[in-house]
Amino acid sequence: MMKNPANEYKRFQNTVAMTVTLITFGMLFGTLFLGYFLARFNAPTWPPVEIENMPKLLPFLSTLVMALSSYTYFKMEKEEEKRKTFWWATFGLGILFLVLQYVLWNALAASGILVSNGQVPSMVYGFTWLHAGHIVVALMTLLYLGRYIFRRPEELTEAKLVNVGKFWHFLGVIWLLMYLMLFVL
Amino acid sequence: MAFVEQHIHDAPTSFWSKYIVSYDHKVIGKQFLWYGIFFLMVGGLMALLIRWTLAYPGVPFPVIGNLLFPHTNGVVPPDTYAMLFTMHGTIMIFFAITPILTGFLGNFCIPLLIGARDMIFPTLNMLSFWFAMASGVLLLGSLCLPLGAAAGGWTSYPTLSTNLGQPGVGQTLWLLSLFLFGVSSTMGAVNYITTVITLRAPGMGYFKMPLTIWGLWLTAILNAIFVPVLGAGLLLLTFDRVFGTTFFLAGAAATSGKGDPILFQHVFWIFGHPEVYILILPAWGLVSDILAFFSRKPAFGYKMTALSLSAITILSTVVYGHHMYTTQMSPLLTQSFMTLTMLISIPSAIFFANWLGTLWKGSIRFDSPMLFALGVVFVFGLGGLTGLYLASTSIDLYLHDTYFVVGHFHYTMAASVLLGGFAGTYFWFPKMFGRMMDERLAKIHFWATMLPLNGIFMGMMMVGWAGMHRRLYNPFIYEFMHKLIPVNQFITFSAVAMGLAQFIFLYNLFKTVFSKNYPAAPANPWNVGTLEWQIPSPAPHYNFLEIPHVKCGPHELGNPNLPDGRDFQYQTEELVKA
Numbered sequence: 001m002m003k004n005p006a007n008e009y010k011r012f013q014n015t016v017a018m019t020v021t022l023i024t025f026g027m028l029f030g031t032l033f034l035g036y037f038l039a040r041f042n043a044p045t046w047p048p049v050e051i052e053n054m055p056k057l058l059p060f061l062s063t064l065v066m067a068l069s070s071y072t073y074f075k076m077e078k079e080e081e082k083r084k085t086f087w088w089a090t091f092g093l094g095i096l097f098l099v100l101q102y103v104l105w106n107a108l109a110a111s112g113i114l115v116s117n118g119q120v121p122s123m124v125y126g127f128t129w130l131h132a133g134h135i136v137v138a139l140m141t142l143l144y145l146g147r148y149i150f151r152r153p154e155e156l157t158e159a160k161l162v163n164v165g166k167f168w169h170f171l172g173v174i175w176l177l178m179y180l181m182l183f184v185l
Numbered sequence: 186m187a188f189v190e191q192h193i194h195d196a197p198t199s200f201w202s203k204y205i206v207s208y209d210h211k212v213i214g215k216q217f218l219w220y221g222i223f224f225l226m227v228g229g230l231m232a233l234l235i236r237w238t239l240a241y242p243g244v245p246f247p248v249i250g251n252l253l254f255p256h257t258n259g260v261v262p263p264d265t266y267a268m269l270f271t272m273h274g275t276i277m278i279f280f281a282i283t284p285i286l287t288g289f290l291g292n293f294c295i296p297l298l299i300g301a302r303d304m305i306f307p308t309l310n311m312l313s314f315w316f317a318m319a320s321g322v323l324l325l326g327s328l329c330l331p332l333g334a335a336a337g338g339w340t341s342y343p344t345l346s347t348n349l350g351q352p353g354v355g356q357t358l359w360l361l362s363l364f365l366f367g368v369s370s371t372m373g374a375v376n377y378i379t380t381v382i383t384l385r386a387p388g389m390g391y392f393k394m395p396l397t398i399w400g401l402w403l404t405a406i407l408n409a410i411f412v413p414v415l416g417a418g419l420l421l422l423t424f425d426r427v428f429g430t431t432f433f434l435a436g437a438a439a440t441s442g443k444g445d446p447i448l449f450q451h452v453f454w455i456f457g458h459p460e461v462y463i464l465i466l467p468a469w470g471l472v473s474d475i476l477a478f479f480s481r482k483p484a485f486g487y488k489m490t491a492l493s494l495s496a497i498t499i500l501s502t503v504v505y506g507h508h509m510y511t512t513q514m515s516p517l518l519t520q521s522f523m524t525l526t527m528l529i530s531i532p533s534a535i536f537f538a539n540w541l542g543t544l545w546k547g548s549i550r551f552d553s554p555m556l557f558a559l560g561v562v563f564v565f566g567l568g569g570l571t572g573l574y575l576a577s578t579s580i581d582l583y584l585h586d587t588y589f590v591v592g593h594f595h596y597t598m599a600a601s602v603l604l605g606g607f608a609g610t611y612f613w614f615p616k617m618f619g620r621m622m623d624e625r626l627a628k629i630h631f632w633a634t635m636l637p638l639n640g641i642f643m644g645m646m647m648v649g650w651a652g653m654h655r656r657l658y659n660p661f662i663y664e665f666m667h668k669l670i671p672v673n674q675f676i677t678f679s680a681v682a683m684g685l686a687q688f689i690f691l692y693n694l695f696k697t698v699f700s701k702n703y704p705a706a707p708a709n710p711w712n713v714g715t716l717e718w719q720i721p722s723p724a725p726h727y728n729f730l731e732i733p734h735v736k737c738g739p740h741e742l743g744n745p746n747l748p749d750g751r752d753f754q755y756q757t758e759e760l761v762k763a
């Protein structure tokens with residue numbers, strides 16, 4: 001990763017592109033949050049009856065996993081010697097997150113909270129589905145990055161590392177917001 | 186940070202890499218052009234079916250009626266009518282106008298006009314076209330379903346668009362198709378925005394960009410921000426239809442009755458109002474340039490025009506509520522939206538006045554691009570003014586859901602955008618294909634389009650003002666409508682005339698592109714100084730062998746002190762004092 005003007009400029013271009021991309025994803029999730037707030041402010045009581053027995057532990061674990069994966073990604077960027085280890089850690093945590101989501105959906109259904117039970121359960125399912133879908137995409141970008149880390153380290157640019165990271169951390173922040181809105185507050 | 190130019194990529198050699206999976210922005214631009222023209226024809230045929238039904242309810246559609254509707258002996262059935270206006274609107278907005286104005290003009294113009302060799306991400310660009318293709322195929326495919334395609338209006342409001350209103354798969358395919366289309370547009374937008382920010386030739390500051398680029402760039406920004414909002418709405422509606430969520434189902438329609446159909450309207454119009462500017466901004470931009478080029482003088486108030494376009498872009502994000510005056514929003518909200526909407530007329534009036542200022546005392550040349558650009562000035566004037574009527578809540582309560590709205594948005598959107606698209610096509614044609622289109626045919630095409638066009642949309646506003654509702658299969662079951670039958674027939678005949686006029690364009694287009702021994706176009710047939718006219722026609726695959734250095738603005742025309750009798754300056758030349 002040499003600092004030459006061409007690379008610097010490439011990085012600038014990628015930063016602009018990634019920023020625009022994250023704004024578009026931000027608007028997608030922002031719209032969901034808007035729907036949530038409208039529902040919340042129009043609701044006579046909160047939490048509505050249908051979500052009183054919402055599972056608490058599973059989403060909390062998911063949040064921990066998400067935060068941890070952001071940390072391992074951060075380490076992967078910084079510590080070049082242990083990059084491969086941290087790549088595996090991040091990837092594994094991403095998979096673990098998906099597994100936890102799957103367990104969560106089953107737990108919700110088991111406790112009688114079904115998709116068709118009204119707007120709030122719809123949100124819990126719909127929003128987490130969409131977020132999980134994005135995690136799948138993020139895992140694919142991580143695989144793409146892995147190709148460089150494991151096979152062609154000489155072609156690994158800082159721009160690639162930073163941009164995949166931005167997407168990863170972004171999804172972490174979105175999850176945190178969802179966790180707070182849907183399960184905590 | 187030092188500017189770094191893109192390297193020159195190798196010329197494609199096979200037919201496949203040249204025309205099918207091309208990375209070249211000019212080829213992708215042309216692909217979008219053909220795509221848009223195809224859908225214009227499909228959408229246009231649907232328009233004629235709608236118009237026929239409104240002029241002659243219960244009468245078989247001439248010539249192909251029996252082929253299309255054998256069960257009713259050629260008469261358009263009511264449910265099909267709903268499907269027709271839904272698909273007509275969807276196709277025209279997303280599959281005709283958007284591909285032509287942003288897909289084709291955006292791809293073709295952006296790199297050429299800013300002095301770049303290609304878009305910054307050519308692969309993403311190619312993907313964007315193929316996503317659009319998949320989405321178009323999906324939409325057309327939905328027409329062949331047993332229960333028909335979507336029929337809930339281009340706005341696809343619930344409850345019409347839920348499983349109760351639309352039991353068939355058509356609506357679901359519509360949602361998926363539009364989602365794919367949104368992904369394609371967003372990819373394009375990321376590409377356009379980044380290209381304009383990072384690949385402008387050295388010396389080209391933002392205020393030295395042609396106004397066409399301003400329009401396309403602002404469009405891309407709106408696109409990147411608001412298309413995902415629609416995307417979210419589409420996904421939630423899809424969940425409602427496929428997985429049984431209840432985001433939008435209300436009342437007896439929902440098993441537990443907790444959803445909110447109005448929420449969808451908010452989401453839709455938060456996207457939908459910016460969307461109409463996504464469509465019009467490229468046309469405004471290129472009209473601003475063309476008026477200057479063919480009046481042979483600098484664009485009047487260039488900076489103000491660019492800033493007004495930006496102001497409109499920003500304001501367009503906060504006025505969406507004017508589409509929802511009749512949804513029982515609180516009066517405080519409706520009035521705020523009314524005020525904000527009215528505010529838009531200030532920047533609109535500024536750039537409109539600048540257009541007139543550009544024309545004022547110009548030595549106007551009435552070549553075909555100029556005729557079409559002047560057409561835009563006229564029809565947009567009418568469209569914008571009628572918008573003010575609708576913006577006022579009290580008048581809108583009466584006009585909402587009448588043909589007045591239909592007239593309004595066809596003037597602002599269909600007419601302005603269509604004429605603007607033609608202006609751009611005629612103007613950049615030599616740079617695309619290395620040949621000039623037949624000017625005489627182009628002028629006939631202009632008048633044959635312009636006159637009936639006003640017949641159609643002026644007529645719509647008249648019947649709307651008289652109280653004719655939109656989306657009715659047969660408005661003449663109401664007695665007060667009987668007197669309006671002749672007007673409706675007049676509108677229909679105008680529509681047929683306008684449809685036929687487009688064959689002049691198609692003939693001209695195919696003749697020029699495909700006939701042999703056609704004379705080659707010069708590099709700069711219109712005597713214009715922007716960067717693309719300094720390279721040969723058609724533009725070579727790498728555009729610029731040497732990246733140009735920009736020294737002056739895009740409209741330096743009519744300066745009497747220019748050397749050797751020229752009346753324009755290239756953007757790479759040092760500005761001569763006037």
Ligand code: HEM
Pocket residue numbers: 340461462464465507508526527529530533568569570571572573575576577581584585586590593594597598
């Ligand atoms: C210049 C200022 C403009 C104002 C004040 C304005 C105002 C309005 C208002 C208040 C409505 C809602 C009418 C109703 O549903 O009752 C409306 C509808 C509409 N306008 Fe405009 N408009 C303006 C410009 C434009 C432009 C430039 C475009 C497109 C390029 C456009 C496209 C539309 C469309 C598509 C609809 C109808 C959507 C539907 O209900 O299907 N308008 N306009």
Ligand SMILES: [Cu+2]
Pocket residue numbers: 457458461504505507508
């Ligand atoms: Cu609007």
